[in-house]
Amino acid sequence: MTEPIDRDQPEFTAFVAASSARLLRTAWLLTLNREQAQDLVQLAYAKTFAVWRRVRRDDAESYARRVLVNSHIDWWRRAPWRERATAELPDQPSNDSATATAAIAERAALAAALRELTKRERTIVVLRYYLDVSEADVADQLRVSVGTVKSTASKALAKLRESQELADFRPLARAFALEEQR
Amino acid sequence: MTHDVDLRDKLDALAPDLELGVSSQTLVKRGRRRRVVRQSLVSGGAAAAVAAITATSVVLSGQHTARTAQTASGTGGVAGAANPTCGVNPQPTDGAPAAASDGATATPWGSPMVGPSGVAGAQMTVTAFHVGGMPCTNVGFEFSLRSAGGQVTNLEAVNEFDGSDIAPGFHATSLSTTTDGWFVLGYYAGPAASVTVSANGQSVEANLTSWSVNSDVKVWWVHGTGDAPASAQPTALDVAGDPLPAGSHATQLGVG
Numbered sequence: 001m002t003e004p005i006d007r008d009q010p011e012f013t014a015f016v017a018a019s020s021a022r023l024l025r026t027a028w029l030l031t032l033n034r035e036q037a038q039d040l041v042q043l044a045y046a047k048t049f050a051v052w053r054r055v056r057r058d059d060a061e062s063y064a065r066r067v068l069v070n071s072h073i074d075w076w077r078r079a080p081w082r083e084r085a086t087a088e089l090p091d092q093p094s095n096d097s098a099t100a101t102a103a104i105a106e107r108a109a110l111a112a113a114l115r116e117l118t119k120r121e122r123t124i125v126v127l128r129y130y131l132d133v134s135e136a137d138v139a140d141q142l143r144v145s146v147g148t149v150k151s152t153a154s155k156a157l158a159k160l161r162e163s164q165e166l167a168d169f170r171p172l173a174r175a176f177a178l179e180e181q182r
Numbered sequence: 183m184t185h186d187v188d189l190r191d192k193l194d195a196l197a198p199d200l201e202l203g204v205s206s207q208t209l210v211k212r213g214r215r216r217r218v219v220r221q222s223l224v225s226g227g228a229a230a231a232v233a234a235i236t237a238t239s240v241v242l243s244g245q246h247t248a249r250t251a252q253t254a255s256g257t258g259g260v261a262g263a264a265n266p267t268c269g270v271n272p273q274p275t276d277g278a279p280a281a282a283s284d285g286a287t288a289t290p291w292g293s294p295m296v297g298p299s300g301v302a303g304a305q306m307t308v309t310a311f312h313v314g315g316m317p318c319t320n321v322g323f324e325f326s327l328r329s330a331g332g333q334v335t336n337l338e339a340v341n342e343f344d345g346s347d348i349a350p351g352f353h354a355t356s357l358s359t360t361t362d363g364w365f366v367l368g369y370y371a372g373p374a375a376s377v378t379v380s381a382n383g384q385s386v387e388a389n390l391t392s393w394s395v396n397s398d399v400k401v402w403w404v405h406g407t408g409d410a411p412a413s414a415q416p417t418a419l420d421v422a423g424d425p426l427p428a429g430s431h432a433t434q435l436g437v438g
Contacts, residue, residue, distance in 0.1 A: 021199070024199075049210055130194070175192065
């Protein structure tokens with residue numbers, strides 16, 4: 001039986017396959033929630049396909065990531081009910097080794113520490129220190145001044161460094177301190 | 183990085199491996215809907231200025247744009263509300279609700295239109311549905327193939343989004359490509375007795391059938407195999423064989 005074919009679809013499908021893992025990770029770090037991360041990435045892809053012919057020859061992933069971040073910002077500003085505190089922890093494979101157990105504990109502590117940040121602080125941390133977006137671009141995307149980005153990032157790193165959740169993970173806290181000094 | 187713990191690596195390791203949750207085909211469908219909403223919102227402001235009747239030349243541009251039924255969220259429009267700038271098909275009198283945003287769950291409006299599809303073992307079925315949220319458009323049409331065994335494959339759901347949905351001429355002309363060839367399809371508003379489509383250097387007479395709710399609305403389609411046409415030009419004749427206006431809603435496909 002026939003199936004409708006969109007000529008853009010194979011190229012777009014390949015793009016989704018190549019980029020979805022990265023975008024999902026970014027979305028999860030922004031939301032710390034599995035379902036919201038999926039919603040954000042699906043929305044970003046739908047919006048990207050709507051302008052696919054314009055962006056496919058440029059950096060489509062950058063466009064999709066920008067849509068994703070903007071949608072996240074829009075959600076927290078306009079629909080705070082979307083944000084739900086959850087006890088969700090990252091799903092990671094585990095085994096009985098002490099090293100693996102320590103790594104799991106560290107991830108859980110980091111996730112808990114990230115939850116202590118405000119949404120703006122967490123977004124700036126993800127943009128600056130995960131996606132390596134420049135301060136100027138973060139400011140542009142969040143529609144705030146560069147000074148606000150700097151001060152918010154500094155405050156967020158300080159909160160992470162001093163978080164009781166990370167009290168047992170000194171190397172991690174030291175990493176925040178070092179990022180703060182850069 | 184000079185420090186012993188790389189923050190980026192820690193964040194990367196923190197995020198779990200997630201599945202997208204939907205297929206890329208679903209994302210394509212959602213993207214198409216957004217594309218059409220965007221187009222309708224952009225073109226809506228200019229609709230009142232559209233007046234000239236020009237020859238319709240459908241440029242397919244090697245691209246395929248599905249035009250799906252829309253509930254244009256955010257427009258605040260009331261389906262079929264009186265609008266001084268455009269004529270519009272009547273609203274359903276049988277209480278048929280507006281289509282869902284993908285048209286797929288639309289309640290049929292009027293009698294289904296059936297005809298030969300050109301694909302062996304399959305008939306074309308066209309179902310009208312009520313489009314909500316657009317001031318100058320009330321009706322859309324869903325084109326589907328129905329096999330002898332009753333299996334239905336949806337091809338396209340189309341509707342006008344630039345001005346009146348009953349302005350004389352062609353509307354919502356679209357290309358649909360399938361594994362069994364391609365279709366150029368749409369509808370004509372006016373007393374058309376025949377529609378001919380020029381595509382790939384050939385003229386093909388389209389299948390034509392009237393909509394039961396408004397007999398001046400004629401749904402048409404042509405089927406072909408091989409390469410999908412880069413352009414297609416439909417023309418309409420009345421019962422006397424005289425040409426009818428192509429209308430002012432020439433469909434430009436492939437708008438990104």
